[in-house]
Amino acid sequence: MVYKIKEGLYFDNEKLNIIKGEYNKYLYMLRYNSFPDISRKSRRSIYPTIVFLSATICNLKCKYCFAHSGTYGNNTMKELFLFDDYVEIFESALKQFGGINAISFFGGEPLLNFDEIKKFVVYMHQKYDNKKIPFMAIASNGIIMNQEIKNFLIKYDIGFCTSLDGPKELNDLNRVGPNIKSVYDKVVDTMNSLADATIRKSIQFTFNKEHLINYKKEDIIIWIKEFENLNIEGYEVVAVTSDDENCKIDLENPIIFNNYIQLCNDISNYCLQAIRSGNLVPMPKIFASLLLHIIKKVYQEDCSAGFSFSVSPDKIAFPCHVCADDMEYGIEFTDFFREEVENNEKYQMVDKITRENIEECKSCIAKNVCSYNCKGLTCRNSYKIPKERCVMMQIFTERVIVFLADEYAENKDEIKKILIEISKGKNYAKTSR
Numbered sequence: 001m002v003y004k005i006k007e008g009l010y011f012d013n014e015k016l017n018i019i020k021g022e023y024n025k026y027l028y029m030l031r032y033n034s035f036p037d038i039s040r041k042s043r044r045s046i047y048p049t050i051v052f053l054s055a056t057i058c059n060l061k062c063k064y065c066f067a068h069s070g071t072y073g074n075n076t077m078k079e080l081f082l083f084d085d086y087v088e089i090f091e092s093a094l095k096q097f098g099g100i101n102a103i104s105f106f107g108g109e110p111l112l113n114f115d116e117i118k119k120f121v122v123y124m125h126q127k128y129d130n131k132k133i134p135f136m137a138i139a140s141n142g143i144i145m146n147q148e149i150k151n152f153l154i155k156y157d158i159g160f161c162t163s164l165d166g167p168k169e170l171n172d173l174n175r176v177g178p179n180i181k182s183v184y185d186k187v188v189d190t191m192n193s194l195a196d197a198t199i200r201k202s203i204q205f206t207f208n209k210e211h212l213i214n215y216k217k218e219d220i221i222i223w224i225k226e227f228e229n230l231n232i233e234g235y236e237v238v239a240v241t242s243d244d245e246n247c248k249i250d251l252e253n254p255i256i257f258n259n260y261i262q263l264c265n266d267i268s269n270y271c272l273q274a275i276r277s278g279n280l281v282p283m284p285k286i287f288a289s290l291l292l293h294i295i296k297k298v299y300q301e302d303c304s305a306g307f308s309f310s311v312s313p314d315k316i317a318f319p320c321h322v323c324a325d326d327m328e329y330g331i332e333f334t335d336f337f338r339e340e341v342e343n344n345e346k347y348q349m350v351d352k353i354t355r356e357n358i359e360e361c362k363s364c365i366a367k368n369v370c371s372y373n374c375k376g377l378t379c380r381n382s383y384k385i386p387k388e389r390c391v392m393m394q395i396f397t398e399r400v401i402v403f404l405a406d407e408y409a410e411n412k413d414e415i416k417k418i419l420i421e422i423s424k425g426k427n428y429a430k431t432s433r
Contacts, residue, residue, distance in 0.1 A: 002029070003365045011401050013365050014038070016297045018405050038299055038368070045101035049134075050093060051310035051321050052103065054081045054110035054117060060141050060177040064208060064242040066322060070108030073325035078313035080113045086120035089311055089333055096338045102135045106310070106321055111144040114152075121156050137161060137200070142187035143177065150197060159200040162187055166211055166223040173210055174247060191230040201232045207263070208240040208247040215259035220266050227282065234282045237267065239388035241377060249388045264392050268399040276407070278414040286371055286393070288418070290400045293369045295408075295415070300368065305375035306341075306351025319350035320376025350379045360385055366397040 002012045002019070010019040012028075015035050019025045028035075057079045058070030068074075094100055105117055117138075124133050137159030153160055165171040168184040175183040194201055205227070227235050239260075240247050251257045271283045275291075293300050305320035312318070316330040317337060323329040329346045331337065341347045353375045355361040361370070372389040408415065 001363070005398055005401055005405075009402065009405050011365060011397075013367050013369075016294055016299075016368065018294075018401055020405055038297060045304065047099035047101040048093070048097055049102040049104065049304060049308040050090065050100055051106050051308070052081055052086065052089075052110075053107065053310055053312045053321065053324060054105045054113040055079060055108040056313060057112060058107060058109045058141065059112065059143055060109070060175060060180075060183065062141075062176065063174040064206070064240050064244055064247040066241065067108070068325060072108075072312070075325065075327055076312045076314040076316070079108075081116055081313045083116045083119040083123070085313065085315060086116065087123060089315065090120075090124075092333070092335050092337070096335070100134045101308070102137070105136070105138045107139070107141075109141055109144065110138055111140050111149065114144075114149060118152055121152070121158070125156060135159065141175075141183075142190045143180065143183065145190040145193055150194060153194070153199050154197050157199060159202075160194060160197075161202045161204065162190065163204045163206065164188075164191075164227065165206050165208075166220075167226065170211055174208065188230065191232070195231040201230075203227055203230070203232055203235040205235055205237050206240050207237065208242065209249055209256065210246065212249065212256050212259045212263065215263055217262055218266050220263050221270050224267075224270060232282055234285055234288070236286065237284045237392075239386065239392065241386050251387055251391065260388070260391065261395065264395040265399070268396060272399065272403050275403075275414055275418060276411055278417070280418060287396055287400075289371050290366075290369055290396055291404075291415070291418070294397075294400060294404065300371050302354050303373055303375045306347055306353075309341075319347050320374070322374060322376035323350065323380065326380075350375050353378055353383070358383055358385060360390055364390065364394065366393045369397065 001014065002010050002025070004010055008021055010025050010028075011017070012019065015038060017028070017035065019028045053072070056070060056072055056076050058065075061069050090100065090103070105113075110117065121136065136156070138153070139161045142162035142164070152158070163175065164184065164187050165175060168182065171184040172182050177183060180186060191201070191203075205223070224235075239249055242248050249256060249260065251260065267284065267287065271287050274281045274283065289300065292298075305322075309317045309319060310321040310324055311333055312324060312330075315333045316327070317333040318324040318329050329350070331340050331344055331347065334340075341351075353373075355367050355370060355373055358373065358378060361367045361373070364370070370393050372393050373385055378385055
């Protein structure tokens with residue numbers, strides 16, 4: 001479908017072509033079928049990612065936590081993974097799938113299980129050649145860090161992702177923990193301690209109602225600059241998904257809606273100005289990914305949930321960690337797991353969700369370049385993507401298209417440098433929390 005962005009500027013969301021001028025649009029439509037179609041990819045890898053729910057306990061009590069303070073509804077008998085369980089699941093998955101794309105140590109707070117994680121990683125490096133070991137990352141809340149953990153991350157090249165929700169006063173409203181005066185200060189201390197570590201480091205910024213209700217123009221730029229001081233490769237911005245009235249983003253509220261639009265445009269302005277100046281600052285993965293896919297005319301691959309899987313300490317596998325508090329989605333992980341997945345209705349519901357069968361996506365300008373479709377969340381939300389995500393993606397997409405149409409030629413060299421860095425994975429870590 002060809003969308004009008006502004007007077008004399010159009011975007012084809014199927015072939016990812018930008019068309020300038022009314023006459024060119026007329027010619028484009030006449031010759032539409034002569035333009036090549038784009039090959040669609042449905043997976044991020046031919047191999048799954050294993051997300052180990054290393055600990056179903058947490059040292060924080062974040063108010064918007066989808067995992068019920070890391071407990072996933074207390075539906076598991078065991079709270080911590082054991083070394084033998086890590087080995088058993090990895091070796092069985094390797095045999096069943098022929099390879100593993102990546103391993104994420106998730107929680108709860110995975111570093112509460114550090115000793116068992118360390119044993120498993122050492123085992124992997126003793127048994128397998130480095131080239132055969134999947135990329136590994138830890139998604140931590142950033143409260144626990146010491147020299148031993150730092151040395152471990154560096155030695156085995158373990159990526160580290162944590163969460164920091166903007167400035168101290170807003171972060172500490174919702175990211176809280178027993179006997180912790182300031183979660184913000186603890187996380188900043190952790191990231192500063194890792195400043196010289198040659199590993200992939202990233203931050204997830206989850207913003208909520210409290211960020212927006214008193215938002216002023218360019219506030220988020222101040223917050224972003226705080227992230228940049230932490231020597232990270234990249235960060236992600238995510239609108240909270242919560243039923244908590246103190247956190248929930250109500251776009252029916254005109255103040256919230258207008259401030260949200262301003263925030264999205266402020267992020268766009270900051271990223272685009274960085275490109276114009278050739279300043280390779282970290283930028284949100286969602287924004288960098290849009291730039292990359294539109295320029296290269298490559299569809300954004302679908303989320304791999306349902307093919308990739310999350311495993312609890314009880315060795316129950318779920319199609320996504322977002323589903324791990326609902327045992328209806330759970331399958332006992334055995335040597336026949338892959339066969340059982342193919343016959344499990346709940347797993348297949350998640351696995352088969354694509355942007356092609358979500359109603360909001362079908363008529364969206366960003367349908368084929370959107371990286372915001374979390375299959376687990378969409379499945380549990382009655383096949384609907386949260387509106388906040390759609391609004392942000394549409395704004396980012398239109399801003400990128402206008403920039404490329406008006407300024408690509410004069411910024412081609414700077415854009416090329418950024419694309420090279422993005423392609424290397426240096427601008428953002430391949431982890432999320």
